[in-house]
Amino acid sequence: MGMDRKGDQSMKTKHRQFEKLLSAYLFGELDEKETERLESHLEKCSECARALRREEALHRTLSGALTHRAVDPADDITDLVLGKIREIEGRESIADRISMLFDMRFRPAAAYALAASIGLAAGILPLFTFLAPAVAVSETQTDPLAVEYLMDAPPQSLAAFYFDREVTDE
Amino acid sequence: MDFKHISTRRKHAQPMTDIDLDQKLMLAAAQGDTDSFGELVRRHQGAVINYFFRYTQNIETARELSQDVFLRIYEARRRYRPTAKFTTYLFRVAHNLAINKVIAKKRPVSVPMETDDPDTYDPVIASEDDTPEQAALASEESRFIEDALSTLTERERSVLIMKYTLDMSYAEIAGATGDSESAVDSLLMRAKRKLKRELGKRDVTVPVENA
Numbered sequence: 001m002g003m004d005r006k007g008d009q010s011m012k013t014k015h016r017q018f019e020k021l022l023s024a025y026l027f028g029e030l031d032e033k034e035t036e037r038l039e040s041h042l043e044k045c046s047e048c049a050r051a052l053r054r055e056e057a058l059h060r061t062l063s064g065a066l067t068h069r070a071v072d073p074a075d076d077i078t079d080l081v082l083g084k085i086r087e088i089e090g091r092e093s094i095a096d097r098i099s100m101l102f103d104m105r106f107r108p109a110a111a112y113a114l115a116a117s118i119g120l121a122a123g124i125l126p127l128f129t130f131l132a133p134a135v136a137v138s139e140t141q142t143d144p145l146a147v148e149y150l151m152d153a154p155p156q157s158l159a160a161f162y163f164d165r166e167v168t169d170e
Numbered sequence: 171m172d173f174k175h176i177s178t179r180r181k182h183a184q185p186m187t188d189i190d191l192d193q194k195l196m197l198a199a200a201q202g203d204t205d206s207f208g209e210l211v212r213r214h215q216g217a218v219i220n221y222f223f224r225y226t227q228n229i230e231t232a233r234e235l236s237q238d239v240f241l242r243i244y245e246a247r248r249r250y251r252p253t254a255k256f257t258t259y260l261f262r263v264a265h266n267l268a269i270n271k272v273i274a275k276k277r278p279v280s281v282p283m284e285t286d287d288p289d290t291y292d293p294v295i296a297s298e299d300d301t302p303e304q305a306a307l308a309s310e311e312s313r314f315i316e317d318a319l320s321t322l323t324e325r326e327r328s329v330l331i332m333k334y335t336l337d338m339s340y341a342e343i344a345g346a347t348g349d350s351e352s353a354v355d356s357l358l359m360r361a362k363r364k365l366k367r368e369l370g371k372r373d374v375t376v377p378v379e380n381a
């Protein structure tokens with residue numbers, strides 16, 4: 001009795017091992033040795049042979065339902081993709097031109113010149129914004145500092161004038 | 171009893187010794203040859219659109235996602251190295267996009283049995299030789315299966331489609347998903363077990379041929 005139960009158990013384990021191979025077998029994924037081992041077992045074991053037929057039926061149903069369809073010419077996406085690529089390339093060419101100027105390995109002089117111009121521009125522009133209200137003097141809005149500068153016409157530079165005033169104020 | 175006709179013995183992949191046409195086209199595209207990239211799109215759009223169509227069950231969404239895949243590949247073209255098959259690379263991008271939760275939300279949970287929506291393909295699998303009754307039955311069965319697909323996890327669905335729709339090998343699927351071949355086998359088995367259960371609930375019987 002005990003032996004029978006033990007035998008049943010080992011048979012079940014064996015079936016389970018072979019059942020695990022059925023899916024891979026149907027897909028042709030087993031190597032030659034595994035295929036031969038399974039096929040010789042299937043010859044003798046009606047239970048596994050039945051399991052294979054059930055597995056094969058599902059396999060066939062899924063293959064049919066999930067079949068690969070030919071793409072309709074109206075669904076062709078090639079031109080859409082290429083159109084978007086042209087947009088990407090347009091953006092990239094502008095970015096490339098800028099990055100080429102900053103490429104220190106090949107054009108150090110150009111990179112330094114560009115950096116210096118940006119630095120100068122950043123330094124000078126705020127001064128123009130300071131001067132603007134003084135140039136457009138009106139009764140309601142006058143920058144007293146700028147007016148003082150224009151009236152007194154000090155000998156030092158505009159930057160030094162502002163710098164001195166700020167230091168004095170502290 | 172002969173079982174040998176059932177298995178479709180797959181030729182195991184040979185080690186790659188030469189650069190194939192896809193890789194040549196991709197390398198040319200990386201050098202700025204847009205026509206080569208267009209050729210790649212032409213060659214593989216069918217597979218990618220089919221993958222996303224089976225995934226989302228909506229042809230317009232499938233086309234949009236397919237464009238997205240090709241554009242992502244184009245944007246990364248300079249980093250491309252021909253170390254694996256181009257299709258492995260292509261479906262790695264597609265798989266990653268598919269399992270993204272944002273796309274999962276777009277997917278309809280259930281496909282209506284009758285629809286006039288031109289965006290929804292009629293997944294008739296019957297051949298021209300079938301009678302109208304057989305064709306209708308096949309179509310209904312396909313709809314049940316498409317509906318049952320929505321019960322799978324994103325990864326299970328992706329792997330199942332790669333296998334059944336695209337006929338990719340375990341090795342190719344593993345390359346695309348980043349899993350091992352045995353993990354792919356387990357995912358497929360789990361997916362099929364779930365589908366079997368779902369089809370049972372919907373009373374769809376799978377015809378078993380007696381030997």
